[in-house]
Amino acid sequence: MDLEVRHLRVLCAIADAGSLTRAAAALGTTQPGLSAQLRRIEAMLGGVLFARGRAGVVATPFGELVLDRARSVLPGVDGLIADTARMARRMSVCDRVRVGSVGAPLLGRLVLAVKALLPEAEVTARCQHSPVTLLDELAADRLEAAVLGDHPGRRLPHRDGVVLHPLATEPVFALLPAAHPLARLDEVPLAALLDEDWAVPRPDGDGTREYWSSECAAAGRRPYSPYEAEGRPLVELVRAGLAVSLCQATFVEVPGTAVRPLAGNPLWYRHVLAWHRDGPLARHGDEILRRLTAGYEETCAATPAYARWRARHDRRGTP
Template sequence: MDLEIRHLRVVCAIADAGSLTRAAASLRMTQPGLSAQLRRIEAALGGSLFDRRQAGTVPTPFGELVIGRARAILPGIDGLLTDTARAARRMTAADRIRVGSVGAPLLGHLLLAVKALLPGSDLTCRCQYSSGALLDDLAAGRLEAAVLGDHPDQELPQRAGVVLHTIATEPVFALLPASHPLAARDEVPLHELLDEDWAVPRPDGDRTREYWASVCALRDRAPFAPYEAEGRQLIEIVRAGLAVSLCQATFIEVPGVVVRPLVENPLWYRHILAWHHDSPLAPYGAGILRRVADGYLAACADSPVYARWRELNPGAEPTRGATDADRGT
């Protein structure tokens, strides 16, 4: 793992809080997730940063060195990001639209909406796995809009200048090899899925894997995940019959894999459209939201399994988090 600026922020947050539990709360992470990230940071740096004691965490001599350097570096980085974002906004022409997206069915509809409403714009896009990184880019003015996603109790934080709009909150479904016995079911119990080998996304940069593990932990189980992959590679591992996984409800089945709802809908995913309030898209927000929401409904219809689920579960929604009203600052 390469050391990143966000890792230095994590180390400083732990030092300031004096405990992993308090630091996790301030960072909007779970304590196990923060502990795992700290171990990866320590492995990357080559030494233990904190002594874990009953009363909290205390920096080691090696940790004091790292924390001191981090606190010297971060203000300069923050100033650089603020100044460059301001300069970028001044230099950015009103017709330049930079869009980012996680893997979700909304990107194409967002691009089409921008083309329809701002036909002369210079439109570009880039995709990546982490909603957090895209949110940082929006706040810093490096993107005008983005398709994001989060999970119950793991809502994206509010960032100055960024407005978040919920498009839809949908259940997470099982992704199975077509030949798997569970593929014959209309719904798959999560506890039976936990008897299988799993393919899961890598833990850095996105909290999906952490969310899956936290829900499984409520059943006193943990998925055995010998395969770590994303996107096409994950699908190929499932298609080969080596593992099972989870996917968005709008995932369209391809030959060799099937999608099935989970019994009682224990996992959820929220689709979010976000933009900076200084973005040239902001005046067109209502029209963009309408077009993207219509596109999402079309994506639902293109997924027969999800379309059927929606017929059987009208108005279903998670009981915690992720259905908050639109947020913005």
């Protein structure tokens, strides 16, 4: 009988649990079966690995040597398994593609791009408020691509194996009740908004709320935010005349709301396309990026407030 990787995992499980009974439960086996397996491993290696006692088991000096080597070997083995699995998926015919998006206008464009490039694949999509959650799912191979977003000074964190490619950077606009006096202005001073009650998203991994707050503080003071909401509930609070808020420049006005640029463009938002470096979309990354960029331009042209802003401003100065 030769020593196998699974034997090293068993030894580490016993050491971590400190008890054969607890280790057996964690491994999904019985305590007598695990004891017999441990005896066979000890016979292979030629020494006693654990001292048994009433309180459980403790590694012997010989066992400590084996455990040190096992714990140095297993991460490399796990990495090899994960890397080869990702490469095998990349080389195989892709029959399912999972994509995600934050609350941005590009999810439909991403799905269309994937369907055009991989017409035989089933495409599924899901949305999350936090881009960090989607980023973690990409790194864990639970998504193949996603549209994310971040802000200056609060860039998305690095994740091994995930490619991040900026799509566009746009200003953050004011979201107002349609009947609000500030809605009559072409551009709204951020300081003027600070006299109003705000609706803000809950604190999350993307740092949006913290970014808004820090920039408002630089303009004079932090906003009073009695309402914590996001998505449709936030829009409804604004439409009811209870609060003001901020939104992406590509946000589509709904009846009862008004979207206006902020004077001086103090806040910015960046759209980012992400995909797994070893995933089935890796070889299509550049083409998906091209299609999403074209789609973004179409979205901008169809968003009146942002189209007017773009006509008046030189976008080369964006962060």
